Amino acid sequence: LLGLTLLLAFSLRVQAQTEEQTGQSEPISAVPIFTMGTGFITFFPGGTPNLGPLINPEFVVPIGQNFLFETRLDLEADLVPDPNGPGWKGPAEKNVDYVQLDYIANRYLTAVIGRYLLPFGIYNERLYPIFIRNLQTDPLILPIEAGDYGSGTGAQLRGGFSVAPDVELNYATYFSAHSDVTYMGSTREAGGRVGIFLPAERLELGGEFQHLLESDHTNSFGFYGAWQPRPLPLDIRAEYARSEDGSGYWLESAYRLSQVPVWNRAFRHVQAVARMQQFFLGNPNVVSNTGLTANTNQFEFGLNYYFRDDFRFVSSYGRQFSSAGDLNIWTVGFTYRLVLPLWPGGGR
Amino acid sequence: MIARGSVFSWALFLFVALCAAAGPARAQETSKQLPVSAPASGSGTRTSASAPASAPAPKAPGDETLRIEGEKRFATNCGRCHQSPHKLPPRMMATAIRHMRVRALITDEDMRLILLYMTQ
Numbered sequence: 001l002l003g004l005t006l007l008l009a010f011s012l013r014v015q016a017q018t019e020e021q022t023g024q025s026e027p028i029s030a031v032p033i034f035t036m037g038t039g040f041i042t043f044f045p046g047g048t049p050n051l052g053p054l055i056n057p058e059f060v061v062p063i064g065q066n067f068l069f070e071t072r073l074d075l076e077a078d079l080v081p082d083p084n085g086p087g088w089k090g091p092a093e094k095n096v097d098y099v100q101l102d103y104i105a106n107r108y109l110t111a112v113i114g115r116y117l118l119p120f121g122i123y124n125e126r127l128y129p130i131f132i133r134n135l136q137t138d139p140l141i142l143p144i145e146a147g148d149y150g151s152g153t154g155a156q157l158r159g160g161f162s163v164a165p166d167v168e169l170n171y172a173t174y175f176s177a178h179s180d181v182t183y184m185g186s187t188r189e190a191g192g193r194v195g196i197f198l199p200a201e202r203l204e205l206g207g208e209f210q211h212l213l214e215s216d217h218t219n220s221f222g223f224y225g226a227w228q229p230r231p232l233p234l235d236i237r238a239e240y241a242r243s244e245d246g247s248g249y250w251l252e253s254a255y256r257l258s259q260v261p262v263w264n265r266a267f268r269h270v271q272a273v274a275r276m277q278q279f280f281l282g283n284p285n286v287v288s289n290t291g292l293t294a295n296t297n298q299f300e301f302g303l304n305y306y307f308r309d310d311f312r313f314v315s316s317y318g319r320q321f322s323s324a325g326d327l328n329i330w331t332v333g334f335t336y337r338l339v340l341p342l343w344p345g346g347g348r
Numbered sequence: 349m350i351a352r353g354s355v356f357s358w359a360l361f362l363f364v365a366l367c368a369a370a371g372p373a374r375a376q377e378t379s380k381q382l383p384v385s386a387p388a389s390g391s392g393t394r395t396s397a398s399a400p401a402s403a404p405a406p407k408a409p410g411d412e413t414l415r416i417e418g419e420k421r422f423a424t425n426c427g428r429c430h431q432s433p434h435k436l437p438p439r440m441m442a443t444a445i446r447h448m449r450v451r452a453l454i455t456d457e458d459m460r461l462i463l464l465y466m467t468q
Contacts, residue, residue, distance in 0.1 A: 028438050028439060028441075028442040028463065028467060029439055029442070030439060030442035030443040030446060031439040031440060031442075031443060032443065033440050033443045033444065060443050060444070060447050062442070062443050062446055068443075068446050068447060068450060070447060070450075102450045104446070104449065104450070106456075107455065107456035107457075110449075110450055112450070125451070126429055126451065126452060127429060132429050132430065158450070158453060159453065160449075160452075160453030160454055160455050161455050161456070162455055162457070168455055170453035171453075172453070195453075199421075199424045199425075202424055202428070204428070226428060228427065228428060235428075256431070271431070306431060308434075309430075309431050309432050309434050310434070339436060339440065339444070341437070341439070341440050343439070345439070346437065346439045346440055347437050347440065348437055348439075
């Protein structure tokens with residue numbers, strides 16, 4: 001706490017000096033906004049249809065020039081055919097993904113308090129929203145990244161800044177307390193992530209570490225990479241993670257067919273995605289929270305059609321191989337995102 | 349069985365990568381020809397369309413340079429996760445970019461330049 005206080009005091013001083021020297025301030029008055037990602041995805045794992053409606057309402061409220069309050073809820077259902085009659089049946093899941101107050105102290109530091117997404121890897125924090133992810137199925141190693149809840153309750157220090165021309169450093173460190181609050185559970189843990197981003201090459205590499213401060217006090221670590229070759233509409237992303245539950249990786253490439261010379265008006269809206277992943281079980285005495293009971297390989301191929309940048313049709317086919325049994329996984333659905341102002345005049 | 353799946357998955361990944369490498373030239377040309385103020389999609393025309401086309405404010409060369417730099421930063425940073433998000437009204441965009449600074453850890457300089465580009 002003393003260190004945090006000193007760091008914030010130093011940051012306030014740096015911020016004041018910076019503003020005195022440059023006279024810079026945000027020229028446009030920010031307004032509160034409401035945004036929502038929503039979708040209806042139908043999964044066919046092993047041929048059984050699962051209906052997955054999902055809504056992620058989110059409120060973002062700027063306060064002054066340096067504060068931001070943001071919260072996002074996760075409301076989703078997993079419906080399967082009712083074996084006792086017509087219709088569908090399944091649990092509805094409700095969760096508070098985050099409710100946090102951010103203080104942008106200066107160009108180097110942002111302090112976050114409240115409930116936040118665990119910054120372990122990049123999938124849980126950046127790529128998880130339904131309107132961002134290229135494939136609607138979760139990576140097999142996501143339970144390692146996200147833990148039991150996907151979020152932590154406590155404080156975070158994070159930031160991104162240039163350390164040299166065309167070299168940016170980003171970091172996030174966090175401490176989370178244990179919480180049994182309904183829809184806002186978390187475990188006691190601490191960790192951090194650091195990454196290097198090379199804007200000229202559009203390449204980011206990083207790694208993360210986490211230590212569980214309760215239960216069996218285990219460690220987890222991982223690495224990630226993301227690359228967008230400049231001349232191509234191609235995204236390549238990969239992650240590796242390891243914990244007591246096991247270890248594994250995923251590697252995904254997504255290519256927007258905007259360069260196809262024929263039928264370009266149609267093809268430029270199409271995105272082809274491929275992902276492969278492997279998962280290896282860890283300590284046999286530990287029950288894995290991944291739900292997997294054997295080493296598993298999985299590949300997926302998807303096609304997405306963007307009607308607009310915020311509305312798209314998604315589909316994919318995947319095949320899972322493991323000694324526990326092979327499985328086909330189909331998905332088909334729609335995703336949509338809307339953004340609305342919550343302040344008079346905000347839409348002008 | 350597992351080995352077969354792994355080999356097939358790698359082959360699929362390589363196939364997509366090779367397809368992607370087939371025609372890079374046209375994308376380069378297209379990106380060079382795009383005007384910096386072009387909206388990304390249909391709904392993105394709200395901001396630019398609301399400005400009177402007949403009376404554009406004169407811009408200093410420095411403004412144009414900053415706007416071009418902002419477009420570059422936009423493509424480099426926002427394009428890492430988003431598929432060309434459309435422009436929002438300026439006051440909403442100021443909130444969105446502050447949110448993304450925290451979430452995606454973009455730098456202070458990138459935030460200012462992207463906001464400049466996205467609100468013009």
